[in-house]
Structure formats: C-alpha cells, structure tokens
Amino acid sequence: MVLAHRQQFELLSKEVGLGLLGWFRTVNRVTCPCCGYPTLQSRKQFEICCLCDWEDDGQDDQEAELILGGPNGEYSLSLARDNFQRYASMSLPSDERYIKELNHSRIKQLKIELASEFDRMLLASPRQLPGLWRNALRIEDEMEKQLLQNATPHIV
Numbered sequence: 246m247v248l249a250h251r252q253q254f255e256l257l258s259k260e261v262g263l264g265l266l267g268w269f270r271t272v273n274r275v276t277c278p279c280c281g282y283p284t285l286q287s288r289k290q291f292e293i294c295c296l297c298d299w300e301d302d303g304q305d306d307q308e309a310e311l312i313l314g315g316p317n318g319e320y321s322l323s324l325a326r327d328n329f330q331r332y333a334s335m336s337l338p339s340d341e342r343y344i345k346e347l348n349h350s351r352i353k354q355l356k357i358e359l360a361s362e363f364d365r366m367l368l369a370s371p372r373q374l375p376g377l378w379r380n381a382l383r384i385e386d387e388m389e390k391q392l393l394q395n396a397t398p399h400i401v
C-alpha cells in the first residue's frame with residue numbers, strides 16, 4: 246500500500262507548476278523512504294522529513310531491515326515505517342524527539358492536514374494538483390514557523 250502510493254506520489258510530484266500570483270514556483274519532489282509522502286527535494290541529502298522526521302541518509306527498501314546508526318540512530322527503516330503508521334512519527338513515543346514534536350498539538354494538527362492534502366493528490370485530476378500543492382506548501386510553511394517558535398531543534 247505504502248509502496249504503491251509512493252510510486253504514485255513520485256509521478257505526480259514532478260514539475261508541477263504552481264503559476265498564480267506570488268506562486269511562480271515549480272514543485273519537484275521525491276518521496277520519503279519512511280512515510281512515503283513527497284516531502285523531500287532530493288534523495289540522500291540528509292533532509293529531515295517534516296511529516297515523519299526520518300533523516301534521509303539514503304537507506305531504502307533493499308536494506309530496510311538494517312540499523313545503520315547515523316542520523317536515525319537505533320531505528321531501522323522498517324521499524325521507523327511501523328512507528329509512522331502507529332504514532333505519526335518515525336520515533337517511538339518514549340523518544341525525546343517524539344515528545345518534543347508531537348505533544349505540541351498545533352504541529353500534530355498540521356501534520357495531519359499535510360498528510361491528508363497529499364492523500365487528496367492521489368485522487369485529484371492534473372488540473373487540481375497545483376491547488377493542492379499550494380495548500381501543502383502553506384501547511385509546510387506554517388509547520389516550520391511553529392517548530393521555530395517552539396524551539397524544538399532536531400537532535401543531530
């Protein structure tokens with residue numbers, strides 16, 4: 246299910262022109278290997294996914310069971326995926342990062358909104374995509390502001 250969605254997201258997240266006033270931007274995303282949503286600008290650049298908090302060190306399906314250490318610590322990709330399905334985060338509720346991020350209800354709300362905006366894209370016509378992407382980018386901006394306000398830096 247996640248894999249099929251990931252392929253769909255890869256297709257509909259490429260070269261989407263947003264075109265309206267103030268939005269002369271083109272969306273060009275790749276999917277996060279953990280949550281499967283199109284949250285990353287490119288792969289293997291150690292970007293942190295704003296939805297699941299996975300840091301993209303390049304790990305993917307073929308080595309999903311391995312615990313590589315590095316930015317995602319003691320989590321294998323498979324475990325992180327399970328955690329996202331259960332807790333809306335790659336980390337366990339007992340993890341310090343999880344508590345900081347998701348106990349803030351506004352951020353949790355925004356994550357839910359962003360995920361449902363992405364889910365809508367799977368059913369949308371090509372003409373509806375730019376509007377959905379504008380909504381998604383607005384939610385991402387708001388999330389970033391909230392995170393800065395609450396001074397919750399990621400553990401490096």
Ligand SMILES: [Zn+2]
Pocket residue numbers: 277278279280281282284294295296297298299
């Ligand atoms: Zn993710």
